[in-house]
Amino acid sequence: MERLVIFKQAFCNLEPAQQQVVIGSAVAGGLILAYSLLNKKREVRTIPVGEGWWGAGENPQIEDHKIYSFEVQTSDDEITDLHERIDRTRYTDPLENACFQYGFNSSYLKKVVSYWRNQFDWKKQVVVLNKYPHFKTNIEGLDIHFIHVRPPRSEGQRVLPLMLVHGWPGSFFEFYRILPLLTDTQDDLAFEVICPSIPGYGFSEAPHKQDFDSLAAARIFLTLMERLGFSQFYLQGGDWGSLITTNMAQMKPQCVKGLHLNMISAQRGFKMLMSILFGRYVPCLVGLTREDVRRLFPFMEKNVYEILRETGYFHIQATKPDTAGCGVNDSPVGLAAYILEKFSTWTDLKNRNLEDGGLERKFSLDDLLTNVMIYWTTGSMVSSMRFYKENLKTNIEDRVDSRTGIFVPTGLAAFPEELMHCPRSWAEMRYRNICSYSYLSRGGHFAAFEEPQLLANDLVQFVKKVEKL
Known part of the structure; x- marks a missing residue:
């Protein structure tokens, strides 16, 4: 609830053009979230170690451990x-x-x-x-x-x-x-x-x-x-x-x-997307610090x-x-x-x-x-x-x-x-x-x-x- 109040105050302090950007971004973010949830892959906890052979020719099945x-x-x-x-x-x-x-x-x-x-x-x-x-x-x-x-x-x-x-x-x-x-x-x-x-x-x-x-x-x-x-x-x-x-x-x-x-x-x-869209305006709501904002934004110019x-x-x-x-x-x-x-x-x-x-x-x-x-x-x-x-x-x-x-x-x-x-x-x-x-x-x-x-x-x-x- 407290975050919603902070967000509302921050939103009201934005210029009208910035408010439109936030609203449009939220809609786009919602669509992307829905897509990602529908296509989310099941997470696994460990990777099978497996085995391999990268030497020349066939694997002789005898390995020198020295x-x-x-x-x-x-x-x-x-x-x-x-x-x-x-x-x-x-x-x-x-x-x-x-x-x-x-x-x-x-x-x-x-x-x-x-x-x-x-x-x-x-x-x-x-x-x-x-x-x-x-x-x-x-x-x-x-x-x-x-x-x-x-x-x-x-x-x-x-x-x-x-x-x-x-x-x-x-x-x-x-x-x-x-x-x-x-x-x-x-x-x-x-x-x-x-x-x-x-x-x-x-x-x-x-x-x-x-x-x-x-x-x-x-x-x-x-x-x-x-x-x-x-x-x-x-x-x-x-x-x-x-x-x-x-x-x-x-x-x-x-x-x-x-x-x-x-x-x-x-x-x-979705979390990364929200940070990119809103991080510059309300960083605390999307898990960014002031130092993150300084290093990330403007995102397109400084990073992409x-x-x-x-x-x-x-x-x-x-x-x-x-x-x-x-x-x-x-x-x-x-x-x-x-x-x-x-x-x-x-x-x-x-x-x-x-x-x-x-x-x-x-x-x-x-x-x-x-x-x-x-x-x-x-x-x-x-x-x-x-x-x-x-x-x-x-x-x-x-x-x-x-x-x-x-x-x-x-x-x-x-x-x-x-x-x-x-x-x-x-x-x-x-x-x-x-x-x-x-x-x-x-x-x-x-x-x-x-x-x-x-x-x-x-x-x-x-x-x-x-x-x-």
Whole structure:
């Protein structure tokens, strides 16, 4: 009753034109609600784990469960080949004052490539990569790469297992700045971290068969944790890592003590529609906070149009990844431009208005080029792009995971420059046990790479809250 009174007062304070918009929206919303109720699919509580085989040829039915040490290596021939390809690059002059509005500005690209060719030391960065222990193990026919970092033992300190999962166009290297904040800490809590490479990314073998999606990756990572001896553990992910870890929690909720995400997706529905229609005028009635309103509205300009501007790559990779992949897999400079443009724009959309794309505001060129080199030296760009097609061959909302709620304790970190803001009220439609929802003060899509301290703090406070429960 109280909400109706508030709504009536708010409605009366609107201009006549705004009142008409509200009335029309309510009618449209009612029709959409009726349609959604008639077509609502029955929700399931867990996803069957299933099994798969993604190796070359037939499944031999004999799986090697051993875990092998692995070391990142390079050679003079590899570096010479890179330099020769860089030296043969053809550039196109940028349009005047275009900055990053048309993509990676080629004037700044030349500066990045000059640093790459003349100053970047790949052999030194290989040593950096080998700072943490690397391993491989074969699961479902694929050699799965991961790093496994154990904290130095401290008396009275609790140590909890944690898996961190990256996305595209990132890699396990995204987590190198956050790892010491989670493992080598004086806090009463520390983590034993497992950080795998998604199959087809970096040093994990690419699937040889079609249909390898996030559900298959989730199953493989659950097997990895079981093989390492962990029956219960925490998960953290962003980008594809967010979906993969969510799927893991849907498959084996009894194993996942807590799920922490820095990219949040929600199911479309009546609640979301009402928030979009009325949230700007009466946010409290549709479950929005003032901060949600600030980040969401004007909805079309700040969210829908921006996503349309930034997701051309998405359509290409979800339809014909092998065609587009030919060029970037063959040209190191093309690969760098393709990857680094995302690290510019997805960190902050305003970077499109800068001649240098704002890349060095959050990252060093050494770190950025190390991530590029992981893709280049492994030739994994095409297989990483295919992951989009495999996940989007059919309507993703018809998949079993879209009809499965997430009931494990969940922590959500909302970074202000993420491509799409997801309010808690939207997230609750899918994540049914949200223990922590944080509005972070700064940072974008690559949270662990950009703001490792902020992400680590939020993750730790979430885990401590779950442990108390």
